[in-house]
Amino acid sequence: MFGDYSIGDLGSIFVMQGFAGLILFSVYVLMALGLAIIFGQMGVINMAHGEFMILGAYVTWMTSNFFQSYLPSLFSGYFFLAMILAFLASGALGMLMEWVLIRNLYKRPLDTLLATWGLSLILQQAYRSIFGAREVGVELPQWMLGSLHVSDSIEVPINGVFVMGLTVLITIGVAYIMYRSRWGRQVRAVVQNRIMAGAVGINTAKVDRYTFALGCGIAGVAGSAFTMIGSTGPTSGQLYIVDTFLVVVFGGAASLLGTIASAFSISQTQSTLEFFMSGSMAKVLTLLAVVGILMLRPQGLFALKVRK
Amino acid sequence: MNENRFINRSELIGILVLAVFLVVVLPLCLDVFRLNLVAKYLTYAFVALGLVICWGYGGILSLGQGVFFGLGGYCMAMFLKLEASSVENTKIQSTPGIPDFMDWNQITALPLFWKPFHSLTFAVLAVMLVPGIFAFIIGAAMFKRRVGGTYFAIITQAVAAILTILIVGQQGYTGGINGMTDLRTLKGWDIRPDHAKVVLYFFEVGLLFLCIFIAYFIRRSKLGRILVAMRDQEDRVRFSGYSVANFKIFAFCVAAVFAAIGGGMFALNVGFMSPSFVGIVPSIEMVIYTAVGGRLSILGAVYGTILVNFAKTSLSESFPELWLFGLGGLFIAVVLAFPNGLAGIWGDYVQPRISKLIGARKPKSGWTDNSVADGAPAE
Numbered sequence: 001m002f003g004d005y006s007i008g009d010l011g012s013i014f015v016m017q018g019f020a021g022l023i024l025f026s027v028y029v030l031m032a033l034g035l036a037i038i039f040g041q042m043g044v045i046n047m048a049h050g051e052f053m054i055l056g057a058y059v060t061w062m063t064s065n066f067f068q069s070y071l072p073s074l075f076s077g078y079f080f081l082a083m084i085l086a087f088l089a090s091g092a093l094g095m096l097m098e099w100v101l102i103r104n105l106y107k108r109p110l111d112t113l114l115a116t117w118g119l120s121l122i123l124q125q126a127y128r129s130i131f132g133a134r135e136v137g138v139e140l141p142q143w144m145l146g147s148l149h150v151s152d153s154i155e156v157p158i159n160g161v162f163v164m165g166l167t168v169l170i171t172i173g174v175a176y177i178m179y180r181s182r183w184g185r186q187v188r189a190v191v192q193n194r195i196m197a198g199a200v201g202i203n204t205a206k207v208d209r210y211t212f213a214l215g216c217g218i219a220g221v222a223g224s225a226f227t228m229i230g231s232t233g234p235t236s237g238q239l240y241i242v243d244t245f246l247v248v249v250f251g252g253a254a255s256l257l258g259t260i261a262s263a264f265s266i267s268q269t270q271s272t273l274e275f276f277m278s279g280s281m282a283k284v285l286t287l288l289a290v291v292g293i294l295m296l297r298p299q300g301l302f303a304l305k306v307r308k
Numbered sequence: 309m310n311e312n313r314f315i316n317r318s319e320l321i322g323i324l325v326l327a328v329f330l331v332v333v334l335p336l337c338l339d340v341f342r343l344n345l346v347a348k349y350l351t352y353a354f355v356a357l358g359l360v361i362c363w364g365y366g367g368i369l370s371l372g373q374g375v376f377f378g379l380g381g382y383c384m385a386m387f388l389k390l391e392a393s394s395v396e397n398t399k400i401q402s403t404p405g406i407p408d409f410m411d412w413n414q415i416t417a418l419p420l421f422w423k424p425f426h427s428l429t430f431a432v433l434a435v436m437l438v439p440g441i442f443a444f445i446i447g448a449a450m451f452k453r454r455v456g457g458t459y460f461a462i463i464t465q466a467v468a469a470i471l472t473i474l475i476v477g478q479q480g481y482t483g484g485i486n487g488m489t490d491l492r493t494l495k496g497w498d499i500r501p502d503h504a505k506v507v508l509y510f511f512e513v514g515l516l517f518l519c520i521f522i523a524y525f526i527r528r529s530k531l532g533r534i535l536v537a538m539r540d541q542e543d544r545v546r547f548s549g550y551s552v553a554n555f556k557i558f559a560f561c562v563a564a565v566f567a568a569i570g571g572g573m574f575a576l577n578v579g580f581m582s583p584s585f586v587g588i589v590p591s592i593e594m595v596i597y598t599a600v601g602g603r604l605s606i607l608g609a610v611y612g613t614i615l616v617n618f619a620k621t622s623l624s625e626s627f628p629e630l631w632l633f634g635l636g637g638l639f640i641a642v643v644l645a646f647p648n649g650l651a652g653i654w655g656d657y658v659q660p661r662i663s664k665l666i667g668a669r670k671p672k673s674g675w676t677d678n679s680v681a682d683g684a685p686a687e
Contacts, residue, residue, distance in 0.1 A: 045458055047592075104644055109458055110369050111643050114599055117592055118639030125632035242469045242588060245462045280477030287470045291463055298455040 013275060015154050021271030023160040026167035027229070028263035030222035031240055032247040033174055033256075038215035039245070040253040041178075041191045042208065044102055045113040048120035049244060050237025052216045055093060055123070056086035056223030057138075057232040058131055064138045064227075076141040079224075083166075086224035087217040094216025098209045106194075106208070120237065127234040135233035144228065159228040166225055170218065175256055177214070187211050191254075250290050251301050258302030265301075266290060315524050322607050323520065330513045340502040347509045347577045349617040350516055351377075354570030356598040356609035357519050358563030361526060363595070364603035366559035367539030368456070372464030373567045373594045375471050376439040378586030380568025382475075382482070383438055385581035386422060387431035388491035388499075407488070413480035422481075428495060435572040436565050443564030447557035454553070456542075465588055472587040487582025491575065499576060512573045516610070519566055523606045526562065535559055567594075596635070600642050602651025612650055 031053065038046045046052075063082035067075045097119060105112045140159065147157040178184040189197040190207045198204045226232070247266060251258030266286060273282035294300070315323070334346055355373050363369050393407045401411040406418050424430045446467065450460055475482045483489070491499070498504055526532045538545045538552055546552045575581045584590065601612020616638075624631040646652050 039458075043458075045461070101640065101644070108647075110461065111647065113369070113371075113458070113461060114595065115640050115643040117596075118636040118643070121632045121636035121639070125629065125636070128632075129629060238589065242462075242465055246466055249459060249462055278477060280473050284470055284473050284477065287466055287473075291466050291470070294459075294463060295449040295453065295455070298450075298453050298459060 012154050014272075017271050017275050018268065019154075019156055019160070020274075021268040022164060023157075023229070024267035024271055025264050026160075026164045027222075027226065028243065028247050028267050029167050029171060029260055030163075030225055031219070031244040032251075032259050032263055033170065034215040034218035034222065035244050035248050036251075036253070036256060036259045037174070037178070037218070038212060039248055040255070040259070041187060042106075042211055042215075043109050043191075044106070044212070045109060045116065045245075046215070047113055047117040047241060048097075048123060048237075049216075049219055050239070050241045051120045051123035051127075052090045052094060052219035052237075053223030053226065053240065054127060054232060054234070054237040055090050056220030057227045057236075058127065058136075058223075059086040059089045059220065060224040060227045061131075061136050061138050061232065068139065076143060079141065079144075079228075083221050083224045086220040088220075090220025090223070091213040091217030094219075095209055095213040097216075098212040102212060103205065103208065124234050124237070131234070133234060135231040135236075137231040138227040140228060163225050163228060166221075170221060171256075171260065174218065178256065183207075183210075246287065246290050249300055250294060252299060255300075255302040258300055262301055315521075315528070319524065319607075323517075326520075326607055326610060327517065330516075331510070335506070335509070340505055343509055344505045344577065345621060346614065347505070347512055348574065349614050350512055350610075351570040351574040351577060352594055352597055352617065353516060353610045353613040354519060354573070355563075355567040355594045356601060356613045357516075357523055357606060358566030359595060359598040360603060360606055360609045361523055361535075361566075362559045362563035363598065364605075365527060365532060365535045365539065366556060367542075368556055368560055369461045369595070370464045370560065370563065371461045371588065371591050371595065372468040373563065374586045374588070374591035375464070375468050376443060376564040376567035377571035377574070377590075377594070378471065378475075378581070378583070379439040379442060380435045380571030381575045381581040381585065382488070382571075383425070383431055383434040383568075384572035384575035385488040385491060386425040387428060388494065388575060389488045390422065390425055391494070392490060392492040407483070408490070409483040409486070409488075410480055415480045419481055432572075435568055439564045439568035439571075440561050443561045444557060447560040448553075451553040451556040451560075456556075465591070468586060468588050468591050472583050475583040475586060483582075485583060487580055487584070488575075489580045489582075491579045491581075494576065500579065505577070508573075508577050512577065515569060515573065519569065520606060520610070522562075527606070531555070531558070596639055598649075600638065600649050602649030602654075604648055605651030605655075608649055608651030608654070615650070 031049075034052070035046065035049050038044050038049070060079070060082040063085055064075075064078055067078040071078075097116075101115055101119065102112060105115060144159045144162060147155045148161070149155055176184075178187065186197070186202050186207050189200075189202060190204045190211075194204055197207075223232070243266075247263050248259055250266065251260070251262030269289065270282055270286040273285055276282075277285075330350075335343060338346065355377055358376075359370070359373060389407045393405065395405040398404045398406070398408065398411070401408065403411055403416045406415065410418075425434070446464070450456075450463065455463070475487075476485050478484075493499060499508065526535075534545060534550055534555055538550075538555055542552055571581075571585070574585070597613040597616050598609050599612070600616050601610065602608030616635075619638075620631060620635065623634055642649055648655070
């Protein structure tokens with residue numbers, strides 16, 4: 001399998017595939033961060049997570065259209081505003097859903113799965129009715145197109161670098177919120193023992209609502225970032241959901257570090273395998289490996305040591 | 309309640325009502341096309357029955373029942389496909405005698421794992437054994453290591469994704485995204501004309517009642533009671549000396565075999581099998597049928613399946629836009645307001661009134677076991 005390539009070629013291939021894997025890694029981390037908060041911290045199975053991402057993508061698409069028609073001079077910077085809007089839109093919808101739906105189901109985690117699946121069906125049809133069934137693509141500003149030439153045989157697309165930078169920023173932000181801020185401590189207290197946290201004066205209902213909203217908001221930003229890489233349709237969200245859950249579960253549900261580590265290992269495995277076989281077989285092998293490891297180590301890579 | 313028999317009187321009446329409905333009312337009221345649609349719905353009822361045992365009683369939510377439905381369906385479809393690809397039927401191909409999709413994908417000889425499917429006996433056994441063994445492997449690997457609840461649900465979902473990608477990717481061996489189409493005869497008996505559809509329908513109803521009796525038997529036996537106990541207080545059952553994992557594996561395997569029988573009947577009734585019945589979306593829809601019918605009610609699962617599918621067909625015919633809204637809304641409503649589904653509404657509201665009207669003695673709740681009648685199961 002290696003015979004046809006020289007050492008230099010192989011090196012470039014691995015660098016390029018490694019880089020493609022890094023972009024995939026960023027995508028996985030962005031998708032999984034929101035879910036790691038909602039599923040890992042709160043224990044809610046949010047099957048509509050993909051649809052919250054798609055909401056962010058549609059918000060980005062609308063912002064880009066708005067700038068193109070009314071503010072063409074500022075078009076190169078629309079993306080930053082779009083991401084904020086995506087965060088707010090998905091977060092607001094998440095907050096509403098928590099209030100209507102999720103707060104009734106904290107004691108029945110498996111039922112959250114069913115209810116949010118119903119929610120995801122409704123959202124999909126809503127997108128189809130509002131935006132049409134066709135996939136939409138966002139026009140990128142000039143500076144995001146093209147690629148950096150690192151050497152003769154190695155090229156790196158700029159939008160990929162941008163997504164990676166964004167991922168790093170958001171990850172640091174989430175880590176700060178969850179592990180350093182006062183509010184993050186409240187979240188973790190509520191997760192560990194809801195009744196006790198309420199007894200010491202934490203408004204658990206409020207903490208729940210904002211945690212859920214934060215997770216959904218990050219999903220919106222992730223969806224916004226995806227528009228730079230691919231197009232968006234009403235059912236795109238469903239494509240991501242299994243991968244995302246696997247990333248979170250593989251990493252160990254309650255650990256942010258685990259989420260990042262598992263996203264890294266899954267994405268690198270997949271992109272390296274993709275070079276040597278068809279994309280679908282690479283995906284099958286990667287998923288099989290993940291499921292296999294999960295059978296050996298059900299609590300995931302980085303499990304918190306908690307007595308149950 | 310008479311503990312000696314596995315079905316008490318009100319349950320027997322329920323089964324009779326369902327039998328009259330399926331065997332007499334529907335065939336008299338519907339034309340063959342609609343009857344065939346009902347036959348298609350009923351193939352999902354097998355899956356729903358399995359889910360009642362595994363999810364309702366055992367507390368194991370599997371989001372991968374499509375895997376077993378699909379494996380069963382594919383085993384049956386492989387036999388039918390081989391019969392449809394006889395040398396004279398496929399003489400225009402570059403290699404006659406192999407299924408058409410293999411020919412399109414430049415495969416010139418029948419793959420080894422296809423060869424035993426020339427035999428109907430083998431195929432029928434495979435319909436039940438392949439998914440059963442597969443379920444045993446997954447179940448043993450997961451439950452022995454005490455993976456349960458949400459983690460199990462997500463992993464079964466991943467298995468469904470893996471199998472779908474595999475089937476779609478390996479076009480030459482499985483027919484890819486189109487699946488196995490153009491299935492014609494069963495041992496020389498044409499399965500396509502109307503009278504064959506009717507015969508297959510009655511055969512399927514018979515199988516369904518067999519599965520219903522098995523389900524009642526499991527529920528009423530000691531094994532069923534251990535399952536329920538395990539769902540509610542797993543640790544206590546474990547401390548009492550029972551091997552919790554083995555009971556879970558059993559429930560999961562039963563559900564898988566039921567689903568596979570449904571899949572096999574699907575291939576016969578509908579005349580094709582494709583990966584679109586294997587993946588995550590159909591698997592979750594199958595859970596929906598069970599939830600709507602009532603996850604604790606064996607008969608409720610059958611009614612739920614028929615009702616949701618009927619609604620799906622009629623709504624998507626007349627209001628394609630509204631169908632997903634309706635399904636999503638129904639699902640949220642069931643989860644929030646009626647965790648025990650239609651059977652719960654029947655048992656809690658309708659049946660007591662009827663009993664009052666006809667002045668019967670205080671009803672024993674016939675829709676579910678007394679031990680589990682007190683609301684939603686703990687998870």
